Amino acid sequence: MTETLHETFARLWTLDRDVIAIAWLSLRVSLTAVGLGLLFGIPLGSLVAVARFPGRDALVAVLNAFMGLPPVIVGLVLYLLLSRSGPLGGLGLLFTPGAMVAAQAVLATPLVAALTRQVVADAEAHLGEPLRSLRLSAPRRALVLIYDVRFSLVTAGLAAFGRAISEIGAVLVVGGNIDGHTRTMTTAISLETQKGDLSLALALGVVLMGLVLTVNAAAALLRGHAARAYG
């Protein structure tokens, strides 16, 4: 164990350009997926929070449950959809970074929506009454509340990023772990583990953790700065 750890840190210095390319791909795919997740998840979550309609409770339950959507199932369903023999096969997306973005976006969206719904619902408990008395439509009320809780939504984005960048089940199935093309940090770590090169796998794990920490630190800085400037 200690020997492996020692080797791990020795190898950290020798990681080459390949690793940087893999890390960059992971980052690009996951950030794009989170972007899509925010794009769809925030409007959905906030609308569910402010609007009243039949089946709303059921939708909330589904959103909450889908926070735990198993990545490998998402991967499998997308694989069948995107396969050349599947309904979306014509897109030619299987085994491309685009397919990995789609898979992670499917994972990120319900997570963002459920967390958004929660913070917007909490905000509505305070502000809902006056907003309704202004006779604003549900989308307008949602917009005002989203603005009110915007800093809390950073956490939703970070949670989605954490889920996206750390999952392997979906990207492995729809990406195919192709060297130099769809190999991400997690699939690379898995591959090195399979090859029995545990110190290299651990070294890659250290890089992945560094990546996650950096993104979170950047978000915290941004949030702090924005809160001071516009809070």
Place this chain on the structure above:
Amino acid sequence: MDLLRRGVLSLALAAGLAAAVPARAEPPSIVVASTTSTEQSGLFKHILPLFKDKTGIEVKVVALGTGQALDAARRGDADVVLVHDRAAEDKFVAEGFAKARKDVMYNDFVVIGPKADPAGIKGAGLQDAFRKLAEAKAPFVSRGDRSGTHSAELRAWKEAGVDLAAQKGDWYRDVGQGMGPALNTASALNAYILADRGTWLSFKNRGELTVLVEGDSKLFNPYGVMLVNPEKHPTVKVKEGQAFIDWLVSPEGQTAIANYKIGGEPLFFPSADKAGK
């Protein structure tokens, strides 16, 4: 339903993204469905850059078990398959999913086990060794993933007269994974396992394991390559796929395969010149 719609929307958007990316002149590329043994042994990392330098064609390898690789090709998700399970390959051709199969190379299987060798199989023939393993109920790790190696293992039990369905018990661990993870498991359990020599040579986490049985003619492990039939799947990139196959069996490709060595030992032996004889 809403979720489904959003899923499709995300997909559409991602499709837009993916469509936007290749706009900056991607080089021609093919998808090759192959086996974990060729990928994890490092062979592709050695030969693919040579092919790309010569033709400009990028080869994207998806490493699966042989059975899975053939299934992916049946669905049209690969242009070329490079696998090692002769019976399954012949079936693939018979079904019309490929028009021809070509010999590319071979390596051999080895029976790996703990240095202490409690079942006493060292130096035995394959048949004897597997019979002894079943008698001793020595811990054995099976790939269990419909891979070429898994097929070879099942053949070995059969030929040793072992009725696996009746005799397997706690000693027989079916892990359902690739060669590497199966070797990791065997290493942790100090168990016996059938492995291809290539993956074994490049495998680093060996622990107490060593080669106990090798050289039996039944351990011969040939690899074949096939272009997916474009009449089944019009999306198959015939020109690029055929170029890759032609290169693999050309003297240049065959030399590249022979030159891939770990610790001075070759992992695969070219065999294209023997094809058709």
